[in-house]
Amino acid sequence: MKKIMLYALSTCPFCSMAKKYFNNHQIAFDSVDVDLLKEDEKEKTINEVQKISGRRAFPVIVIDDEVIVGYDELQIKEALEK
Amino acid sequence: MTKREKIFCPVCQVNFLLKESKEVGKKIVCPVCGAVLVMKQEGDQWRLNRPTDMSLEEEIRQRMDNFAHLRGYHFNEMKEALVDGLLKKYQRFGDFYCPCRIDNVPENVCPCIYTRQGDVEKNGRCHCGLFWK
Numbered sequence: 001m002k003k004i005m006l007y008a009l010s011t012c013p014f015c016s017m018a019k020k021y022f023n024n025h026q027i028a029f030d031s032v033d034v035d036l037l038k039e040d041e042k043e044k045t046i047n048e049v050q051k052i053s054g055r056r057a058f059p060v061i062v063i064d065d066e067v068i069v070g071y072d073e074l075q076i077k078e079a080l081e082k
Numbered sequence: 083m084t085k086r087e088k089i090f091c092p093v094c095q096v097n098f099l100l101k102e103s104k105e106v107g108k109k110i111v112c113p114v115c116g117a118v119l120v121m122k123q124e125g126d127q128w129r130l131n132r133p134t135d136m137s138l139e140e141e142i143r144q145r146m147d148n149f150a151h152l153r154g155y156h157f158n159e160m161k162e163a164l165v166d167g168l169l170k171k172y173q174r175f176g177d178f179y180c181p182c183r184i185d186n187v188p189e190n191v192c193p194c195i196y197t198r199q200g201d202v203e204k205n206g207r208c209h210c211g212l213f214w215k
Contacts, residue, residue, distance in 0.1 A: 011167035056184050
């Protein structure tokens with residue numbers, strides 16, 4: 001089973017669509033709404049996201065070792081099928 | 083011929099050429115970001131301020147509609163969720179910062195600098211999915 005991590009913002013519709021995609025396909029995933037974290041935890045997670053994706057924009061989806069920046073169903077499907 | 087002068091938009095932080103005649107209280111639209119702005123005179127200086135006679139929701143809806151019209155972009159079914167996200171950002175951080183960016187800084191005020199600089203032309207849409215080509 002692939003390990004999936006979704007970094008999201010609570011205000012971002014593409015982030016909600018990514019959550020919905022995994023839920024609708026009954027795919028287990030971890031996710032965090034970065035903007036709702038406590039300040040020190042938030043800073044740590046933002047730095048993590050920036051290191052992984054090179055950006056400070058959301059969503060960022062990590063499927064095993066593959067990083068997907070933004071919501072792209074085709075890219076998600078391809079990463080899941082690898 | 084009237085000499086055209088530049089005036090500062092407090093939303094996108096750009097000086098643009100003022101085509102309209104100056105009149106206290108007159109509403110104009112920033113040709114760069116689509117913001118509705120109100121003319122104000124302070125001594126011999128003219129300034130533009132954000133409107134105070136409309137709700138925050140009306141203000142951001144008018145701004146995004148004006149910007150889409152200026153650039154020939156359109157919206158899709160994501161628009162309402164994004165209006166909601168922008169209003170939440172305003173309530174929490176004091177301005178209409180992009181709902182999909184973590185940094186609440188002037189560059190990310192909607193329409194964000196990346197969108198104003200051509201992201202929609204390059205990618206077919208802006209990062210958050212509000213403006214589409």
